[in-house]
Amino acid sequence: MRSEYISMATHEFKTPIIAISSSIELLETKMQLDELMLPFYERNISRIKEEIIVLRNMVDDILTTGSMVAGNPVTIPEETDVCSFAKVIKQQYFHKRSDKRQLRIKVSGSPRPLHIDRSHLAGILTNLISNAFKYSAGAGPLLSLHYRKDQLRIKVKDSGIGIPEKDIRFLFTPFFRAGNVGGREGTGLGLAIVKSFVTANNGEITVSSGLNGSVFTVTFPL
Secondary structure, eight states: OOHHHHHHHHHHHHHHHHHHHHHHHOOOOOOOHTTOOHHHHHHHHHHHHHHHHHHHHHHHHHHHHHHHHHSSSSOOEEEEOOHHHHHHHHHHHHHSTTTOOOEEEESOOOOOOOOEEEEHHHHHHHHHHHHHHHHHOOOOOOOEEHHHHHHEEEEEEEOOSOOGGGGGGGTTSSOOTTOOOTTTOOOHHHHHHHHHHHTTTTTTEEEEEEEEEHHHHEEOOO
C-alpha cells in the first residue's frame, strides 16, 4: 500500500510540474517575439527552468526507486544513435544555463547503433551530467563517446570538488552522499538509479576521482 501511495503521489506531482514548464516556455517565446527579453528576465527564466528540471528529476528518482525495490527495471532495448541522442539531451536539459556554462560533447571512433532502453539511457546521462554541473564551478563538463571494436565507452568528466577516496565504494548505494557535498541539494538516489539502469542494459560503470575532478565511465557492449 505504501509503494502504491508513493507511486500515485509522485505521478500527481508531475501534472503541475508539466503545467509550470509549459507556461514558462510560452512566456519565454512570447517575450522574445515582443522583443521584451531583457538580460534580467532571460537570466531568471533560465533559473526557473533549471529548478523545474531538478524537481522533475527528483520525482522521477522516487518513481524509479519504487520499481527498483519491486525488482530489476524492465528494459525495452531499441537501436539508438547515441551521438544524436546525447545532443537531444543537451538541448532539452542543459541548454542556456543561467551560469552560461555549456556541456561539451566529444566523439571518437566509428559511431554505430547501440541497442539500449532509451528511457534508461536518458536517466544515465541526465543524472551524470547534472552531477557534473552541480559539483563543479569551472568549465562545463565533458561528455565523451568512445566507439571501440566491440563496445561503447561513455565518459562524463568534470573539474569539480572530487570524491573522497573512502566514499567511492559507497557511491552507488541508495541515499548515500559523499562527505564533501556540503549544502548542495540531492537525495542520494541518482547514482544508485544510474547503476541500476547500467546493469539492466548489460553495462558496467566505474568512477575515478582526484584533485582535478571526477570521471564516470559507462561501458556497453556493441
